[in-house]
Amino acid sequence: MNQSDAWLGMMMDAIFARTNYAEEDWMVIISSDHAGSGYGHGSNIPEHREVPLIIWGADSPGTIWPAPDAVDIVPTALHHMGVEVRPEWGLDGRAVGLEPTGPPDAELGVNLVFNGDAELERGYWPSGQDASIPGWTDNGTLTTWEYGAPTYMLMDDPGPSDRGLNYFGGGTSASSMYQDIDLSAIQSDIQNGNITYSLTAFIGGYSTQDDRMEVLIEFFDSSGNLLHSGGIGPLYADDRNNTTGIFLRADIGEVPQSTAYVRVTLNAYLSYGMNDAYADDVSLVLERGTV
Ligand SMILES: [Ca+2]
Ligand SMILES: [Ca+2]
Ligand SMILES: [Ca+2]
Structure with a gap:
């Protein structure tokens, strides 16, 4: 040095x-x-x-x-x-440092998860290669895979109709990633109560293997105290009739009134071989109204 x-x-x-x-x-x-x-x-x-x-x-x-x-x-x-x-x-990457950039302000009625569709950067053909995923704190082998690789997910396997080119795949081992979403821009709405959250994602895996994805949601106050947790999955092979693909799941609930930020976590559990815990179109929307 x-x-x-x-x-x-x-x-x-x-x-x-x-x-x-x-x-x-x-x-x-x-x-x-x-x-x-x-x-x-x-x-x-x-x-x-x-x-x-x-x-x-x-x-x-x-x-x-x-x-x-x-x-x-x-x-x-x-x-x-x-x-x-x-x-x-075919260059990856973007010109940076041209102007300061920060995460967008939270709003009601829009998807607050950044890069929840795995499309922000090019995906990998499934292999041992691992990219860190922009917008997520990705400390492990979870990465973005491209649809269409044999023995992984194909474009016509069950999943979203607007799936884009890429999805999240577990990689070579058990792994997880998360993002914290600052809700200060809608703090007064949240403090007034009657705000509902809707966490949705397509999650799944490969054939009869129990590699499985789970999406957790945790609401914290400004001191970092956990106020409420929920989530979807994990989806085992039985839960998807041993079909390769990803399936829409939802968790809907009330947003605690002292929530300051929310954490969305993808947990990719490994059962066999490569980690075929899959996810795409991870979304969190907050709206006025009761459950
Ligand atoms: Ca996608
Ligand atoms: Ca990674
Ligand atoms: Ca596997």
Whole structure:
């Protein structure tokens, strides 16, 4: 770290010392291809996956949300150099740091789950590869898989008609992910009471295997006290007649009046081989009215 820092200092000094520096427009991006613990890396754990991404000279400093990925570096550098990214290049990632971005304000009557349809980034052909999922705190092997791979989910297996290209798959081991949804923008509605929540998702799995998905919902007050929990699933092979596919399930209930934020968690339980706990179209809608 000290050595890298010294080299970076030399480079920055050289940039600042340029006679034309005042007329130039530099961007310096600092990142690393992986993190680690001790002297090792290579496990699918936050300590090995989470890396810094520092963009110096970006158009507008501030928070980047959802958290950027290493694949955002190339589009960001190209944008800075005025190169328009063409879709046919098939680049993953997006130009980041152009303007600060944050999660949208919560509203009544709209789906509050971010990237609940697994479509925000390209999906993987099911394999051991694992992508972290934007908008979710994804510390394990849960990832986005593409519909259509033999012995996984096909486009015409039971599921949503508007399924898009991708769904959530458990990956290579038991895993889970969650997202916290800040409800402060609708706090006064919630405090007045009579707000109903509707948690829905398509969940399922593969054939006779009991790999199974569960979606939990937990309501917390501003001090982090759990006020209410509910959820759907897990859906065992028997529950879906040993059919490969995903099936709509719902949990409807009352939102506690002192709720400040809500956590939606996907738990992918493994029974056999690859973890075929599947989900798509995870949605949480809050509305006025009683259950
Ligand atoms: Ca989808
Ligand atoms: Ca993952
Ligand atoms: Ca399996």
